[in-house]
Amino acid sequence: MVSGSTTSINIEYFFRLLYDAVTGAHVPGGTNALLFSVWQIIIVLGYFAALVALFILVYSLMRLYDVRRQEVTIYGPLPVVQERNVLTNPRWLHIQDLIGSDNSNDWRQAIIEADIMLGDMLTRQGYQAESIGGQLKQVEPSDFDTLNDAWEAHKVRNEIAHAGSAFVLSDTLAKRTIAHYGNVFHEFEMI
Template identity: 45%
Template sequence: MAEKKGPPKKNERASRPPSSDQRTSRATPRQSGEDKVTEILFLALVGVAIVTSLANFTRGPVVRGLYVSLFHPTALSYYDSATGAKVYVSIAEGNVRDAPGGIRIGSQEAGARGTIMSGPQTADDLRFWEVDFASGPDGWVNEIEIQLLKPPTFVSRVVSGTITLFTFASTLLSLLFLTGIIYALVRISQVIAVQHTREKSKENPVHAAGATQDHENRRWEKVIAHVQSEAPADWRLAILEADIILAELLDRMGYIGENVGEKLKRIEKSDFETIDDAWEAHKVRNQIAHQGSDYVLSKREAQRVISLYANVFREFRYI
């Protein structure tokens, strides 16, 4: 059915369709929300990359070699050669073996001292050093059970502690950034789902059956007829009927609430370009409903309010 021309409009802003610039600016809140979630995901990924790179760098050969040359740590894991170095057993009981990873031939008590003869050699992913102890059995000892005899300096303790602290902090930060990535992915999926639901609900009135469209057009024709009459009671009736149509439109779009006001509060402006028109028209309807014939309503004002409703219905092709 051809759309009938609406009543005269006093407020040009209410009757004029939104321009493309206005549509773009009204869509900004939703777009900025998507951009914010994407920014969180991007920053989290960058953070993980930076922390991982720094952690790998501190464990890399450059830092490792620099640390060894400057501070001479006592842990044998830093060295690839230590022949002739003095060591001591750093655990309660050190196991002495006949070969790297071989049979245990004896033990040395904590603090027992010796000299490294050769090594390291790897067995079962463990490194072993051949040690000539001052007394007791000699043989191959796991490097985690012995340390260099030279005591660490204050500076070496500070640097070693700093590296340990940084390793812990980098692990913690990686977990936090991974949590941020998971959160961003969840939020993106939620935003997409909500947008899909809203777009689908907005399309429902657009793609309604032809019979429903004709029915609403006939109801709208009655509203126009009432507002064009000369009886003030008809003007009030036109506004009340238009608000009923608005309530049905909001129901079709899936908005929940006990009345039109509560449903309008749930709407985001980026999803409902004529939300201000809907609010303004609904407020006049409430004044009419509460004050009845005491509310002073001119024909021009009634036509302006009906034009506000028309703007809303045309946005969603409901009339």
């Protein structure tokens, strides 16, 4: 045993190696080749990652197209609101302003206000019930050509009322629902 001998790590040596690696100082030719080959691997991995991202993007766009096509088959095309007269009903103009917004809360408010307008129309026609659904159940299909439109729109309003902000309302569904209300209001010349 040797007494008094100590072994220590030279920290300065490791910092010098790190400095040389970063600056390239005192790098022998073999190390340059190693760094170059590592850089080439990084470039290849970058291209591979870009190709994977491109594949994911194309796949996502294809799936989005499929979902939109399925939405048309499930919900049907957007109902066309026939323009007869200039819109003069101020409530309907307000609903149109709300549905034209980019804010989903405005779309929800537009649907709820259109449903209230539907309830007022049904009450004026003599249908008395606790709810709009009850009023719609009293309607004879022969008296109401757009009864299915009224039901479809009212179902969406109920989903909004019961689920609240948890109900995901897309702009397509919101506009389709308002178009259903518009068809009903056109039939009864409210707009």
